[in-house]
Amino acid sequence: MRSEALYNFAFFDEGSKREVRRAILKAVAIPGYQVPFASREMPIARGWGTGGLQLTLSLVGKDDVLKVIDQGADESVNAVSIKRLVKGTTGIRTTEDARAATIVQSRHRIPEFPLEKGQILVLQVPMPEPLRFVEPSEYATKRLHAEKEYSGAYLALFEEIMKFGRVATGADHPVLVNDRYVMAPSPIPRFDNPKLNGSRALILLGAGREKKIYAVPPFTKVVSLDFEDHPFEAESVAGRKCRFCGAEGVFMDELLDEASGLAAHQCNDTSYCSARRAT
Amino acid sequence: MGYVAVRGGTEAIEASIERLKYERLRKGRTVDAKAIESGMRALVDQVMSEASLYDEALAALSIKQAEGSPEEAVFLMRAFRSTLPRSHYSLAVDSRHMRVERRISASFKDIPGGQVLGAACDYTHRLIDSGLLGETDEGAARWVAEYLERPVEGAEAGSSIREQEGAIDYVRSLGLLKARPLDEAEPRDVTKRAIEFPTIRSERLQILARGQTGAVTALGYAALRGYGATLHPTVGELRVGRVAVLVPNPLASAGAPGQAEGEAYYVGQIKITAVETLVPVSVPRGMGKTGIEFEIGFGLSFGQNETKAIAMSLLDQCLESGDKGSAVRDEEFVLLHVDSVEATGFISHLKLPHYVTFQSKLDSVRKARRPE
Numbered sequence: 001m002r003s004e005a006l007y008n009f010a011f012f013d014e015g016s017k018r019e020v021r022r023a024i025l026k027a028v029a030i031p032g033y034q035v036p037f038a039s040r041e042m043p044i045a046r047g048w049g050t051g052g053l054q055l056t057l058s059l060v061g062k063d064d065v066l067k068v069i070d071q072g073a074d075e076s077v078n079a080v081s082i083k084r085l086v087k088g089t090t091g092i093r094t095t096e097d098a099r100a101a102t103i104v105q106s107r108h109r110i111p112e113f114p115l116e117k118g119q120i121l122v123l124q125v126p127m128p129e130p131l132r133f134v135e136p137s138e139y140a141t142k143r144l145h146a147e148k149e150y151s152g153a154y155l156a157l158f159e160e161i162m163k164f165g166r167v168a169t170g171a172d173h174p175v176l177v178n179d180r181y182v183m184a185p186s187p188i189p190r191f192d193n194p195k196l197n198g199s200r201a202l203i204l205l206g207a208g209r210e211k212k213i214y215a216v217p218p219f220t221k222v223v224s225l226d227f228e229d230h231p232f233e234a235e236s237v238a239g240r241k242c243r244f245c246g247a248e249g250v251f252m253d254e255l256l257d258e259a260s261g262l263a264a265h266q267c268n269d270t271s272y273c274s275a276r277r278a279t
Numbered sequence: 280m281g282y283v284a285v286r287g288g289t290e291a292i293e294a295s296i297e298r299l300k301y302e303r304l305r306k307g308r309t310v311d312a313k314a315i316e317s318g319m320r321a322l323v324d325q326v327m328s329e330a331s332l333y334d335e336a337l338a339a340l341s342i343k344q345a346e347g348s349p350e351e352a353v354f355l356m357r358a359f360r361s362t363l364p365r366s367h368y369s370l371a372v373d374s375r376h377m378r379v380e381r382r383i384s385a386s387f388k389d390i391p392g393g394q395v396l397g398a399a400c401d402y403t404h405r406l407i408d409s410g411l412l413g414e415t416d417e418g419a420a421r422w423v424a425e426y427l428e429r430p431v432e433g434a435e436a437g438s439s440i441r442e443q444e445g446a447i448d449y450v451r452s453l454g455l456l457k458a459r460p461l462d463e464a465e466p467r468d469v470t471k472r473a474i475e476f477p478t479i480r481s482e483r484l485q486i487l488a489r490g491q492t493g494a495v496t497a498l499g500y501a502a503l504r505g506y507g508a509t510l511h512p513t514v515g516e517l518r519v520g521r522v523a524v525l526v527p528n529p530l531a532s533a534g535a536p537g538q539a540e541g542e543a544y545y546v547g548q549i550k551i552t553a554v555e556t557l558v559p560v561s562v563p564r565g566m567g568k569t570g571i572e573f574e575i576g577f578g579l580s581f582g583q584n585e586t587k588a589i590a591m592s593l594l595d596q597c598l599e600s601g602d603k604g605s606a607v608r609d610e611e612f613v614l615l616h617v618d619s620v621e622a623t624g625f626i627s628h629l630k631l632p633h634y635v636t637f638q639s640k641l642d643s644v645r646k647a648r649r650p651e
Binding site: 006007008011012013015016019036037038039040041042043045046047048050070071072073075076077078079080081084107108109126136137138139142164165166168169170171172187188189190191209211212233235236251252253254268 | 472
C-alpha cells in the first residue's frame with residue numbers, strides 16, 4: 001500500500017483495537033449475545049465485510065497467518081481486496097489453506113476442512129438480528145432477547161410450513177446458542193449450521209454497519225431452530241459430485257456446462273477442492 | 280472452463296483499479312486539489328459535513344481522488360478519520376459567539392444586530408453563465424483586489440464577534456417558548472459507543488449533523504409536507520460564520536467540569552451553519568381549550584450547508600417530540616438511515632457475489648415445489 005506510513009499497524013490506532021477486543025471478550029463470555037460496539041468506518045464499504053475486518057484487524061499479530069474467503073472462494077474479488085488491505089497494513093502472511101491459517105475471515109461459508117483448537121473463524125454479518133424480519137424495531141428486539149421471548153422466530157418458521165409445506169429458509173437459518181440466545185449465524189448455507197455446534201475453533205461474528213459483535217466460543221452447543229415433526233434440514237447435496245476433484249457430501253456450486261447444456265457441480269470451497277486435487 | 284468465474288480475482292482487481300485511473304485521466308487534464316479547495320467551496324463543505332471531519336485540504340484531495348463523487352469522497356474521509364486517536368474534546372461551542380458572515384431571520388424583519396445576507400445563491404437567477412468559460416486566474420485576482428478596495432457602507436457588518444442576542448432570545452423573552460430545563464449532560468460520542476435506543480439528544484444531533492445531505496433533506500422535506508410537523512415551522516435564525524474551537528488544558532486536573540475558558544487553548548476556527556427553527560405546537564390549556572407555543576428545532580453543520588441544517592432542525596424537533604405517529608418522528612427510522620457511508624455501503628454490497636446464499640435459496644424453492 002502506498003500510504004502505509006499514514007496508518008498504524010493493522011490500520012487502527014491501538015485505542016480502537018482495544019475497544020473492539022473488549023467487545024469480543026464480552027461476546028465470548030455471553031455466547032450468542034449481540035454486543036454493541038463503536039464500529040469504525042473502514043477503507044472498504046459498509047456491507048462489504050467491515051465487521052469481520054474490524055475483528056481481524058483488532059486480533060491480528062505479526063505471527064498470524066490469514067485466510068480470507070468470500071462465498072467459499074479465496075480468489076473472489078472481495079476476499080482478495082480484504083486480504084490486500086490486511087497484508088498492506090500489517091505485512092503478515094496469508095494462505096489459502098484453512099488448516100494453515102490462524103485466522104480465517106469468511107463471508108457466508110465455513111470451510112470444509114474442520115477448524116481446530118487455536119484457530120479463529122471470523123464471519124462477516126450483514127444482518128445480526130435474527131428477529132429483525134419479525135420485529136423491525138431494535139428497541140423491541142433487544143427486549144425480546146432479554147426476556148428469551150422467541151415465539152416470533154418459531155412462528156416465522158411455522159408460517160413457512162403453512163405456506164410452502166416445509167421450512168423454506170435459505171441461508172442464515174436461525175440457531176439457538178447455549179440454550180439461551182437465538183442468533184443469526186450470518187448467511188452461511190444451512191449445510192454449514194451443524195459445523196457451529198461444538199466447534200473446536202472460536203467463532204466470532206462481526207456486523208460493521210449494524211455495530212454488533214457476537215461469538216460462539218469453542219465447544220458451545222448450537223442448535224438450528226426447528227420443530228419435532230419438521231426437523232431442520234440442510235441443503236441436499238445427495239447425488240452431486242465435484243467435476244474437478246470428485247468430492248461428494250460437500251457444499252457445491254451449480255453451474256451450467258456450456259458444452260452439454262446440463263447442470264454441473266463443483267466444490268464451493270475452492271481451496272478444499274485444490275488441496276484434494278494436489279494430493 | 281467454468282473456474283474463471285472464481286479464479287484470477289487478484290489480476291482482475293488490479294486491472295479494474297487501473298481502468299479507474301484511466302477514466303480519471305483519459306481526457307488529458309488533471310484537477311489540482313488546490314483548485315478544488317478554492318473553486319468548489321460548496322462540495323468541500325458538504326463532504327466535510329458528511330464526513331464529520333473538518334479539513335478543507337483533505338476534503339479537496341478526497342474529491343479529486345473520488346472524481347467529484349460526494350459519497351466516495353466522504354467515504355475516504357471517514358475511513359481516514361477512524362484511524363485518528365481522539366485525544367481531546369473541545370469545549371462546547373456557543374454558536375452565538377460567531378464571526379458572522381451571514382445571518383438571516385424569517386421570523387422577524389428587524390432582529391437585534393440586523394439581517395446580514397452575506398454570500399448565498401438564494402438571490403441569484405439560476406441562469407447558466409457562459410461568461411465563466413473564459414475566466415482566468417489573473418482576471419479573478421484583479422476582481423478580488425478591486426472588490427476588497429471598495430468602501431463598505433455603514434457598520435462593519437459581518438465581522439462582529441460579540442455575542443448577539445438572537446431572534447430566539449426575543450421569542451423567549453415574550454414567554455412564547457415551551458419551557459425546557461437546561462440540559463448540561465456531557466454529550467455521548469456516537470463514534471466511540473454504538474447508539475442504543477432510546478437515544479439522547481446529543482446522539483441524535485450528532486447523527487443528523489453527519490447525515491447525508493440528500494437523506495437529511497428528504498426526511499426534513501417529508502416532515503414539512505405533513506409526515507411530521509403539524510403546523511408550518513419558521514426559521515427563527517440562520518447563521519453562517521466562523522467559531523473558535525477551544526480545548527481544555529490537558530494538564531489541568533483531569534475531568535474537572537465547568538473549567539473556565541481561560542484554562543483552555545485556542546486550536547483554530549471552523550465555519551459552521553447554525554439554524555434555530557420555531558415550530559408551533561398545540562398545548563392543552565384545560566377546559567377543552569388548546570393554545571399554541573413554540574418549540575425550537577436545532578440544526579448545525581460544518582461549512583455552509585443551509586438546506587441540510589434547516590432540514591436537520593425540523594427532524595430534531597420531530598424526534599424530540601417522541602411521538603412515533605409517523606416515520607420522521609421514529610428515531611430508529613431516521614437515525615439508522617441517514618448515514619452516507621452506511622447507506623451507500625449496504626446498497627452497493629448487492630453487487631457482491633451471492634452464489635452460496637442464492638444456491639441455498641434455490642434448494643428451498645426446489646424442495647417446496649417438489650410434491651411430498
